[in-house]
Amino acid sequence: MRKGKLFTLLVLFVMLVSLTVGIQAQDDVVTIEYWQYFFEARQGAMNQLIEQFEAENPDIDVVHNSEIPYADFITEVSASAAAGVGPDVVTLFYGWIPAWVEAGFLVPLPQEDFPQDWIESFFSPMVSESKFQGEYWAIPTAVRALALFYNKDLMEAAGLDPDSPPETLDELVEMAQATTQYDGDASLDNITTQGFAAALAGQSHHWFREVLIRQFGGVPYSEDGREVLWNSEAGCEAFSYLADFELEYATGSNALLDGATNAFVNGLSAFHIDGSFRIGTINNNNPDLNYGVTELPAGPNGDRSTFGSYWTHGITRNAAEDEAKMEAATRFLQFITTAEAGTLWVNEVGELPAQLEAASNPDLLADPILGPFAASLEYARATFFIDESAQRQVLIDAYELVREGVDPCEALDLFAPVEQELLDDFWASQD
Amino acid sequence: MILLEWLQYPFVWSYQQTVEKLSLPKQKIFWAYVFLFIPLIFFLYIRIYPTIQAFGMSFYDWNPLAVEQEFIGFDNYAEIFEDVQKPALTSPTRAAFENTVKYVVIGMPLQLVLSLSIALMLSEIRRFVDFYRVIFFLPFVTSTIAVAWVFRWLYQPQHGLFNVVLAAFSLPTQDFLDSRGQALFSILAVVIWQGLGFAVIIFLAGLKQIPRTYYEAAEVDGSSRWQSFWNITLPLLNPSIVYLVVLQTISFLRMFAPVLAMTSQGDGGPLNSTTTVVLRVFREAFGTRSKMGYSAALTVVLFAVILMVTIIQLRLTTRSVD
Numbered sequence: 001m002r003k004g005k006l007f008t009l010l011v012l013f014v015m016l017v018s019l020t021v022g023i024q025a026q027d028d029v030v031t032i033e034y035w036q037y038f039f040e041a042r043q044g045a046m047n048q049l050i051e052q053f054e055a056e057n058p059d060i061d062v063v064h065n066s067e068i069p070y071a072d073f074i075t076e077v078s079a080s081a082a083a084g085v086g087p088d089v090v091t092l093f094y095g096w097i098p099a100w101v102e103a104g105f106l107v108p109l110p111q112e113d114f115p116q117d118w119i120e121s122f123f124s125p126m127v128s129e130s131k132f133q134g135e136y137w138a139i140p141t142a143v144r145a146l147a148l149f150y151n152k153d154l155m156e157a158a159g160l161d162p163d164s165p166p167e168t169l170d171e172l173v174e175m176a177q178a179t180t181q182y183d184g185d186a187s188l189d190n191i192t193t194q195g196f197a198a199a200l201a202g203q204s205h206h207w208f209r210e211v212l213i214r215q216f217g218g219v220p221y222s223e224d225g226r227e228v229l230w231n232s233e234a235g236c237e238a239f240s241y242l243a244d245f246e247l248e249y250a251t252g253s254n255a256l257l258d259g260a261t262n263a264f265v266n267g268l269s270a271f272h273i274d275g276s277f278r279i280g281t282i283n284n285n286n287p288d289l290n291y292g293v294t295e296l297p298a299g300p301n302g303d304r305s306t307f308g309s310y311w312t313h314g315i316t317r318n319a320a321e322d323e324a325k326m327e328a329a330t331r332f333l334q335f336i337t338t339a340e341a342g343t344l345w346v347n348e349v350g351e352l353p354a355q356l357e358a359a360s361n362p363d364l365l366a367d368p369i370l371g372p373f374a375a376s377l378e379y380a381r382a383t384f385f386i387d388e389s390a391q392r393q394v395l396i397d398a399y400e401l402v403r404e405g406v407d408p409c410e411a412l413d414l415f416a417p418v419e420q421e422l423l424d425d426f427w428a429s430q431d
Numbered sequence: 432m433i434l435l436e437w438l439q440y441p442f443v444w445s446y447q448q449t450v451e452k453l454s455l456p457k458q459k460i461f462w463a464y465v466f467l468f469i470p471l472i473f474f475l476y477i478r479i480y481p482t483i484q485a486f487g488m489s490f491y492d493w494n495p496l497a498v499e500q501e502f503i504g505f506d507n508y509a510e511i512f513e514d515v516q517k518p519a520l521t522s523p524t525r526a527a528f529e530n531t532v533k534y535v536v537i538g539m540p541l542q543l544v545l546s547l548s549i550a551l552m553l554s555e556i557r558r559f560v561d562f563y564r565v566i567f568f569l570p571f572v573t574s575t576i577a578v579a580w581v582f583r584w585l586y587q588p589q590h591g592l593f594n595v596v597l598a599a600f601s602l603p604t605q606d607f608l609d610s611r612g613q614a615l616f617s618i619l620a621v622v623i624w625q626g627l628g629f630a631v632i633i634f635l636a637g638l639k640q641i642p643r644t645y646y647e648a649a650e651v652d653g654s655s656r657w658q659s660f661w662n663i664t665l666p667l668l669n670p671s672i673v674y675l676v677v678l679q680t681i682s683f684l685r686m687f688a689p690v691l692a693m694t695s696q697g698d699g700g701p702l703n704s705t706t707t708v709v710l711r712v713f714r715e716a717f718g719t720r721s722k723m724g725y726s727a728a729l730t731v732v733l734f735a736v737i738l739m740v741t742i743i744q745l746r747l748t749t750r751s752v753d
Contacts, residue, residue: 075717078495099720103496189589189604201696255609256589317498387720393698400701401520404611418521426720429492 030328031061032319035087036311037073038066041280045348046336053335060328081105081316088319088329094130094312095385097137102429107320108135113330123354126308126382133430138314139337142351143359144275145308145380146203146211147372148172148297152290154179154193154270165271165294169215169241172196172271172297176251179270188250194269197252198242198399199260205395206307207273207296210381212238215299225384226427231409231416239408243399265289275309276373279350293372308380310354313337346370352377386426394419482734485727493723500724507728519703524729526703527711533615534622534707535683542623542679543672546630551664553631554638564635568628575625579692582621583608586693608693611704618705622689626682630675637671638664673748677741684737685709708733 034050036042043066050062065087068076074096080086081103092100100106119136120128124143130136152162158179166172176195184190198204209220209230218234221227229235246253257263264272265286273296282289296306313336319329335341342353346364352374353359364374385391398415402408450461489507491500514524553563570578585592586607594604607617641664649659665672687709691697699706699714708729716726 074719074721078717078721081496096719100496102720103494104498105496191589255606385719387718389719396698396700397521397702400611415521 029059029061030324031063032088032325032328032332033063033065033086034089034091034332035065035068035077036091037068037070039070039349041349042066042311045345048344048348049336049341053332056335057328057331060332062332077105084318086318087316088325089313089332090316091311091313092138093388094138094140094310094382095388097130097312097314098132098384098386098426100314101132101137102426105316106137106314107317108137109139109315109333110326110330113334114139122356124308124352124356124359124377124380126310126377126380127312127354129382129384130312138312139333140310140312140354141337141341142345142349143308143310143354143377143380144277144351145306145373145376146206146273146275147293147295147306147376149264149272149274149278150292150294151179151264151267151270152292153267158270162292165292166297167294168302169212169297169299173245173249173251176245176271177249180249180251186250188246188253188256191250191252191256192268194252194257194260194263195249196245196271197254197256197260197263197269198245199254200396200399201254201392202259202261203273203275203307204242204399205392206309206383208238208242208395209383210307211296211305212241212299214305215301215303216241217301220383225386226423228416228420228423231412235412236409239398239402239412243402243408246403264291276350276352276370279369293369295372295376304376304379306376306380308377308382310351310382387422390422391419394422485730488724488727489731491724493727495721495723503724507725508732510725511728511732523699523703523706523711523714527699527706527708530615530699530704530706531684531686531708534619534686535680537616538619538623538683539676539679542626542630543675545623546627546675547634547668549627550631550634550638551660553635564632567631570625571628573625575688576692578621578625579689582617583693586617609701611701614694614701614705618689618693621693622683622686625689626679630679633671633675634668637668641667669748673745676748677744680740680744681737684733684740687713 034046036046043064046064046066050064054060054062077086077090097106114136116131116136119139123139126143127140130138148165150162150165155162155165155175158175160175160178166175178195179193180186180191180195181193182190183192200208213220213230213232213235216234216237218229218232218238220230220235222229245251252260252263252269254260257266257268260269260272261274261278261281263269264274265278265282267286267289282291295304298304313333315326315329315333319325337354339353339355339358342355342358343361345351346353346358350370352364352370353361356377358364359374359377365371367374394415397418398411401411401414406414450458453461488500490502490504492503492506493500511524514522515528517525519526519529549567553560553567556563588594588604588606588609591607593607597604606613608614645663645667646659649663654662686707690699690705690707690710691713694700694705697710699710712726712729712733715722715729
């Protein structure tokens, strides 16, 4: 028994010592946690940035968690938040900002470190569109835009000049028809090679909202973002234009050939609208694809527009609870959003630098693949989403109804109230 | 190790004082309870506690990212009630309830009849019995997700096996999962097929319990095979039937994984035509703008439905047989 007591004392002593050592260690180095979803190129780029940052800031240790699959990302962040742990700095899709602010998960970027006029003059204009409640809640390293991918071999096979891709919406229709190949009569079922396929579950809902509607003379939402306006005459024309590829001209469908994206990556589709992030997919899955990229086709009045989006980084309330952590998180965020970080990012990930200085680099603009994306940044618009997945689903459903033969205008009228209700519900909780 | 020893002291002490003084059989019982206690704790903490918590959550505007949750009383239930009254085309919640009813009302009886027929045939044959049992049971032990993805390919509009076969016989190809009219049935067919093996095994076991002598006596009395089935087999299979009806009804009410895996982006489409209550629970809870409270209220409603249906079924189907 006496021996037992001795052990007890010894254990207590060891615990006490390790505890004080722990506290002392904490004094020297601040540890912050950074989370992003798993994407190999992003993981690698961020590892490089963290290494550089830690070398310059030996008093900060950044724990990098990038092993969460994209599909589970929101779930895991939610679970961690509920448990009171989780990231101090987190990468999120810009469209999630309002929802995460509403939950009190993000804290505003400190204005002395991230002055608003600095953000507005040095960053791509789409970044300022995510200002919410008069504050910036997140800031990106890189941004993306949509552009038109074209398969040079399929154009050539159809007797088209592979170096002059479609410039206008009408040309896109003509060339899509010219490049579609059928095994039998010209119907969707007989398609062997697609001209162009609208993919609402992919990027086409963005193309519709921010590009086509505007080119047909309308706007997707009211100025303050509270009212759905896409069920207008312009919306109608835009939606008809989108649906005609499948229903009128039978140039392709997202239901065929394993989806529009895979069809293009596998060389089975001549034209495809997608973001710069798809370059990496093509390089990995089909490096021999002979393709080019050009800006999205101009509208009837020659207007250009594109949808811009970005993954952005915010500071969470976890960091804000501790002054030292908040300071470390701020320094880390400043470091990963510099123009230099943007340049590293474009080389590693293929996304464009968020800072205009790095994005307007002549070398970048001259790049045959990245150039058109970079060029379109000046007119790129980012939709103010309050619930990105639910808002996308509304347009997926409306398009599905059009595929069943319902008039596009009717389909939009039927589904506009569904999205309006989402917006109303969100703003009701804000006011 | 030192720490472990140290932690054991109070336990060792009380063990010597109490349990070791018991008789040997009682000691055995004590240890049986100790071991049973571990799964019990697990069950209470992992299954019961969250279930009770869900009841509480359903009264809040619950956002997992937020620190404080707003109490809103029965608002979530009122919202469900409102959503259920809207047309299914634009209300996923309404569609989910409608579809779930379809899955149960069509799926459960169909699976029961099919599995009973197969079990009866299997109980008749004498050769290759095990081989056939394996064939019917194999899908049941295969991962649902794997099965779902294989069928997604089989159902493909252009190059899927089913349409290739249809085309080979010059029959019109079908849209299957891509059509609002067919998607639910396409998924249901897979689920029924996958669950057959389990029901067949239960029926086979039930059939084995029926003494041969009953059939021999009936034969002597000149009853036809149909009469034997109707008057002997079916009544005596009642326990198996009740068991399967309850179990399969619950499993169809809880349909989730096959729909998630077989619809585009797991959205329960096209146009909500395949979505289920549980899929909605998942989608509402883990969307961009999480509505955990609404989602919890949905689970409570589903729980109430399952409870009611089960009670009614047990009342109706458990009758004693002379």
